Amino acid sequence: MSDGVPSVTRVSGTAVPIRGNDIDTDQIIPARFLKVVSFEGLGQFAFFDQRYDEADEPTDHPMNRPRHEDANVLVVNANFGCGSSREHAPQALMRWGIDAIVGESFAEIFAGNCLSLGIPTVTASAEEITALQEWVDGNPDEEVTVDIEAETVTYSDNTVDATVGEGQRTALVDGIWDTTALMRSNQAAIDATATDLPYVDGGQP
Amino acid sequence: MSEGTLYDKVWDAHRVTTLPNGQDQLFVGLHLIHEVTSPQAFSMLAEREMDVARPELTLGTVDHIVPTDDRTRPYDDAAEEMMQSLEQNAAEAGIELLDPTTGDQGIVHVVGPEQGLTQPGKTIVCGDSHTATHGAFGALAFGIGTSQIRDVLATGTVAMEKKAVRHIEVTGELGEGVTAKDVILGIIRRLGTDGGVGYVYEYGGEAIEALDMAGRMSLCNMSIEGGARAGYVNPDETTYAWLESTDYFEDNPGEFERLRPYWESVRSDADADYDDVVTVDGTALEPMVTWGTTPEQGVGITDPVPEPSSLPEDKRQRARDAQAHMGVEPGETMEGYPVDVAFLGSCTNARLPDLRRAASVLDGRTVHDSVRALVVPGSQRVSTAAEAEGLRETFVEAGFEWREPGCSMCLAMNDDQLVGDEVCASSSNRNFVGRQGSSAGRTVLMNPSMVAAAAVAGEVTDVRDLPPTGTPGSQPGVSV
Numbered sequence: 001m002s003d004g005v006p007s008v009t010r011v012s013g014t015a016v017p018i019r020g021n022d023i024d025t026d027q028i029i030p031a032r033f034l035k036v037v038s039f040e041g042l043g044q045f046a047f048f049d050q051r052y053d054e055a056d057e058p059t060d061h062p063m064n065r066p067r068h069e070d071a072n073v074l075v076v077n078a079n080f081g082c083g084s085s086r087e088h089a090p091q092a093l094m095r096w097g098i099d100a101i102v103g104e105s106f107a108e109i110f111a112g113n114c115l116s117l118g119i120p121t122v123t124a125s126a127e128e129i130t131a132l133q134e135w136v137d138g139n140p141d142e143e144v145t146v147d148i149e150a151e152t153v154t155y156s157d158n159t160v161d162a163t164v165g166e167g168q169r170t171a172l173v174d175g176i177w178d179t180t181a182l183m184r185s186n187q188a189a190i191d192a193t194a195t196d197l198p199y200v201d202g203g204q205p
Numbered sequence: 206m207s208e209g210t211l212y213d214k215v216w217d218a219h220r221v222t223t224l225p226n227g228q229d230q231l232f233v234g235l236h237l238i239h240e241v242t243s244p245q246a247f248s249m250l251a252e253r254e255m256d257v258a259r260p261e262l263t264l265g266t267v268d269h270i271v272p273t274d275d276r277t278r279p280y281d282d283a284a285e286e287m288m289q290s291l292e293q294n295a296a297e298a299g300i301e302l303l304d305p306t307t308g309d310q311g312i313v314h315v316v317g318p319e320q321g322l323t324q325p326g327k328t329i330v331c332g333d334s335h336t337a338t339h340g341a342f343g344a345l346a347f348g349i350g351t352s353q354i355r356d357v358l359a360t361g362t363v364a365m366e367k368k369a370v371r372h373i374e375v376t377g378e379l380g381e382g383v384t385a386k387d388v389i390l391g392i393i394r395r396l397g398t399d400g401g402v403g404y405v406y407e408y409g410g411e412a413i414e415a416l417d418m419a420g421r422m423s424l425c426n427m428s429i430e431g432g433a434r435a436g437y438v439n440p441d442e443t444t445y446a447w448l449e450s451t452d453y454f455e456d457n458p459g460e461f462e463r464l465r466p467y468w469e470s471v472r473s474d475a476d477a478d479y480d481d482v483v484t485v486d487g488t489a490l491e492p493m494v495t496w497g498t499t500p501e502q503g504v505g506i507t508d509p510v511p512e513p514s515s516l517p518e519d520k521r522q523r524a525r526d527a528q529a530h531m532g533v534e535p536g537e538t539m540e541g542y543p544v545d546v547a548f549l550g551s552c553t554n555a556r557l558p559d560l561r562r563a564a565s566v567l568d569g570r571t572v573h574d575s576v577r578a579l580v581v582p583g584s585q586r587v588s589t590a591a592e593a594e595g596l597r598e599t600f601v602e603a604g605f606e607w608r609e610p611g612c613s614m615c616l617a618m619n620d621d622q623l624v625g626d627e628v629c630a631s632s633s634n635r636n637f638v639g640r641q642g643s644s645a646g647r648t649v650l651m652n653p654s655m656v657a658a659a660a661v662a663g664e665v666t667d668v669r670d671l672p673p674t675g676t677p678g679s680q681p682g683v684s685v
Contacts, residue, residue: 021523022398022499026637030644031616035270035283037244037290039351049644078519079399082432083637084616085334086242087350108402108434109334109348116352126519167366171226178352180253183230183360186222190362193221193232198467199324200234201261 007175008118011100012145013072015155016062017133018047023076024083025110029092031084042088043095063096067140075133075144076103078126081110090114100146102153102162104129115168118177120148122162128153132160148172207370209477211326211439212405214470215345219328221362228364234327234344235262236357237313238300241269241618242332244290246354247298257298259361264322265295265302268312270618273581273608276305284619298358311584311610314338314426314552318418319586321453325440325468330363335552335634337428340437341421342444343471345405347435368434369480371404375412377488382669384562385420386427386554386632386652388412390493390503392485393431398501401433404481407473408438412487418447419556426553427634430500439472494539494665495636495650497527502636503650506667510535530638531647539665542649545627547572547660548641549605549653550581551615554632559583559653560591563632564599566657569674572604573663579606579621581613605660617642630659 033045051061058064074093080103081089090113093101100120111121124132135155136144145154146162148169153160164172171177183190194200207213221230236259243265250257257263270284279285288304295302303309303316310316314335317323325343330336332354339346349363357363375388393400406428408421416424421438428436438444445465448454454461491505502524504510512535513524528535533542549555549563560582572578580600582588588610591597597607614621615633622642623629629641629648636648649665658668 020526021519024499024635024637026616026635026640030639031618032642034241034618035287037286038248039245049639054644079402079432082398083334083429083635085332085336085348085350087245087332087352090350105399105402107399107432109350109429113350113352116350167227171228174226176224176226179224179226179228179230179364180255180356180359182224183221183356183362183364184255184258186230186360186362189221190230190232190360193219194361197218197232197234198464199327 005175005178006118008120008172009149010145010147011073011120012143013099014068014070014141015073015075015136015144016068016071017075017136018062019077019133021078022082023080025081025086025089026083028081028089029086034086034088039088039091039095042092043097046092046096070097072097072099073144073146074098074101075129075136076101077129078104080106082107085109087113090117090119094119102129102132102146115171115177118172120146120164120168120172122146122148122153122164124153124160124162128160207478207480209474210370210407210479211343211437211471211473212345212370212407215326215328216367218326224364228366230362231328231365232362233262233330233357235264235317235322235329237317237329237331238263238265238354239269239313239333240267240287240291242351243294243354244287246351246358247294249355250358255359257300257358260299262361263300264317265291265300266310266313266316267291267304269612269616271305271611272619273611273613273621276609308585311587312552312555312612314422315556315583315587318342318422319451319584321448321451324448324464325444326471330357334429335426337434337436338422338426338552340425340428340435341418343437343440343468345435345437348429368403368405370407371401371481371483372407372409372479374410374482374484375408375487376410376484377412377486378415379412379487379490382492382654383490384652385416385423387490387493388487389424389427390495390500390650391490393427393501394503395485396431396483398430398499399432401428401431404433406431406433406436408436410487413438414441417558418443419558422556423553427500430634440468492652492655492668494655496531496533496539497524498530498636498638499523499527500634500636500650502527504539506540507538509538512536539649540667542665543628544576544630544659544664546623546629547576547578547656548614548629548631548633549656550613551633552583553634554653555581555583555587557587557590559632560587560596563653563657564596566654566668566671567603567661568599570603570661572660575663576660578604578660579608579614581608582610584610614641616640630656630665632656
């Protein structure tokens, strides 16, 4: 895997809008579904308490609508993913089928977790997001293209300027979003840093 | 760009290199792990045939799923599996695990400082968003996801982008009954739940310097609720006094004096440059309560719940939805809002001074008939110390259930949950819909004394207005 981190330059597919500001990770995946030692199978629990009512009957949540069942681009509003650091949240979305998220803004830990999974979190203005969400409502079978390299989101005849950010763009486009092996290869520099820290015993592992 | 701040200094001291993706690789001085977010990371490590790089800088405890009532093993199936997974991973890697048999178990953000391992100038990470708590000691501490836990386990380092620094100056002396919890809820109300995105918060000023370490931890703890991944207070004599009294420094004579110059050196310079400065009048704050479903939806206890139309346009719909969920009316104060459950616990407010404050309100009073009240000490050490002081007796006599340490009803991963649309007066940190285990449940965040007052009154109450009981030491608002 270390040498095989795929490049993510562009994500295309149908979209699903989930509206609202400050959608927290407790909503994305309630805590009771965290009692697992593996992320496998979490997709079915994404937004569970909003997708199912108290009688466990499906609601009209966008992710329950047949027209969005194959969507892989999620379109959200501001401060999406705030709250708990649980990676279970992007894991659940990814395992439901989401490959890219477009929104007004993202909470930091959530965006970092998405990047660790190779999922772009791309931002655009509130007006552009609202317009995109409305277009998706009317055109659930049409594709949205998130171009990470060009920093654009394209749908129908519209190409919207989006912000990816230098760090995220480089990481995704150059395939360096999984940094474990890369960081491990800097062992000499790690040891040197540790040696200079007064609280680390001898600086050596 | 900031310069000369604690954040800059600690960052620079721990920076290994800049990675080709533009992120800095930071050395991690303390990695705290718990049972919910680490098992998958250990599995990923095993898949990649990698070992744990620095077990000696890693510490484990169990808090999220552990039961707080009957702790007889095995726990329920899922909880038991997670426990065993952590036990096995820790044993195989040689990581110390503070499980309930040690007498040192507790909420991870209570345990680290208690053990003397949370120190100024360290980088501290944990797979938990409330890791900023450790910033109370002048550490650079932040929450990470499970893939990043894998990175830290495998390398002892983490990849991060440097943030801007906002200094938040809280001036003046806090009023009677006003605590660190009220300060942070006031800050979040003003700056918003996403106001801190892209920033680290440095808290300073007279009101902050006067806080004890428990208060500073409550403050830094909720930085993430304001969108800031990390928050900190510069270390001072209060910090050093805490550290000197820990087992770690008592067991390692000489270490305290040896490390102290480093701690002093990482303090923000008097002429440090900040990316932003915000000043908050500490004297104007009063006990805060939330009326909605995000931590920024709060008011002073004597202030009315806002009309959604009076809020900025982008916050109005959220406010209307929240008021509908909570069943609160704008224009009225939160006083008198009926409460079904009182929860005193969590990494925000379950330390000894928190328990003392609540107990001083409960002394000579009893929990209202309609209220189910539980106190969940932050750690076994807190629990033992509280028992020694007679606090347990006070809580139990008043009608609180005294529980074993854990995260409990803050996130409701164990059996401690709201039922239906119950209202919880809670000393925790999140009032999100569904957070406390019931999607119809309602959470009102407040400080520990206010939780105790709500438990007694059966409704949200200004602790400063509780009628006296006639028992010495039971006056409300007594600062202990």
